Amino acid sequence: MSHTLVVGLDIGGTSTRAAALNLSGERLGAGRAGGGNPTSHGAERAAAELLTALREALADIDPTRVAAGTIGLAGAARLLADPAGRAAFDRAWHDAGLRCPYTVYGDALVAYASGTAAADGTVLIAGTGAITARVRDLRLDRIADGHGWLLGDAGSGFWLGRAAVRRLLADLDAGHTLGPLTTAVLAELTGSTDIAARPRDTVDATVQAVTRRPPVELARLAPLVSTAAAEGEPVATALIAEAAAHLTESVSRIRPADAVTPVVLGGGLLTGDTPLATAVRAEVSRNWPQAPLRIAGDGAVAAAWLAARELPEVTDPAALHARLFPTTP
């Protein structure tokens, strides 16, 4: 058996994860650190989190045995275009004791690779934001949405949270009795389900509760929509259906109608057992009946697999992928 190892990193906005594997697919180390997205946190901080996660993953490993590494992160293109950011990552890599080169990929490609070994396909990610990408030869080829909360992220957690608040405000404007979802949103935002004698005061309190915080935090209301929809609440169910339609429309921008390649679903809203995941699976199957549907798995492991498949001794990358992600159908 080869003594060669590979490492992979998945750098996200809220956490950084590292994995070290041998070429038989055994996981020999794992590490975790804080959010390190260089777009939001700066390359220096991202590199510091990278180093923390790497050191933890390599704690019981001789780092000179590592022959290849891959880093997946949002805004990869921007990091690569920035010499200072690239230098910070180079230093962290070296400080972890690694002597091999590394490759940087977009987080969407790593999510895709965590769901399938197929060279061509589509990945759809919905968490706080939403983005979809077409993959060709295991490279990101074309992208749709991912435009951020102000202009896009249609069907994302942000989108669901904002839509729920809008429904609450519309009900308050019209003097309608609140339903289960809008009541839950009001309670979450104002700490109470009471409506003021002058309902406009409750409207103002709701708007202020939202605008006091960064807009993107509207995504924290998305679980209220999921919970209500799971209980069959009609307003929440309609919002989930609308979100699923938005996400599917984004996919249709870049995926031909007759495509039969896999579709990988990633992000917190699509990998769990949520109403949105169910609705999106149904929509995707309706639009692309022959597409195999896959669920994204461990991104750090997928990044390590992307590194391994470049090594000459890895002759069957698909078999290694199957060992790493055994639950993937």
Next chain:
Amino acid sequence: MSHTLVVGLDIGGTSTRAAALNLSGERLGAGRAGGGNPTSHGAERAAAELLTALREALADIDPTRVAAGTIGLAGAARLLADPAGRAAFDRAWHDAGLRCPYTVYGDALVAYASGTAAADGTVLIAGTGAITARVRDLRLDRIADGHGWLLGDAGSGFWLGRAAVRRLLADLDAGHTLGPLTTAVLAELTGSTDIAARPRDTVDATVQAVTRRPPVELARLAPLVSTAAAEGEPVATALIAEAAAHLTESVSRIRPADAVTPVVLGGGLLTGDTPLATAVRAEVSRNWPQAPLRIAGDGAVAAAWLAARELPEVTDPAALHARLFPTTP
């Protein structure tokens, strides 16, 4: 003829206007100053603009002849609840030489009164933002929308501008040829109509051009939609129709289906000869066929009229209104 005078002020985000009238409806003075919305600029600055506009309007007038005054401004309730803000306004009023009391109303009521003398009705305002209000006994009774760009302002200039950028981004994602509207938006935002060899670079440049500025400045793109719609461009025409539907939906939250009271249209997008104004007039007439439609006029004059009608010597406020707004049908 009475020597009694009244003054009115209309304090908006971009300008403050003052008008002085006698009770025959003659305009004896007018003043103008910078934006003075106390919500966005602070009460001290709003009071300073108020004083500038008042002094100009009263330049040729003995201020002790003024028997009543009215100030219309956005966020009136917040000003009245703030003792320091109220004191700043009191000082400005006194420094202008005025010895009569004054009343503060929301800007929506002043816009309403600039379109009709009827005690009961509805006002719909669409400019950068959008708000609608039900008026009863010439007081704001209920309000719909006005929730700000993050959560509301559906059908506003902000809404139109953002929708136009979204169409551009969707076309770039899908690789569609740009139409007249999306081409104009791209040129306005990036300074060029060229699409990069890697179209995602043009997507990123577009998103960055928007996010470099305050979100509300998306409203500056609304005239591109109006111009394109006036030329029959189908994407722009569809956006105008959608905006008109949103505005009408906001009205329906607070206006009974069988109401026959006037509907006053205000704000830059509805008082001019714009495609949105035409579409909204059609939608309102379809939903409330018996409602007289009115266009908002000079807010400072309307504020002065609101002051005059409280005076015992004004026995026919409707006749005075007709003299002040002779073009109102």
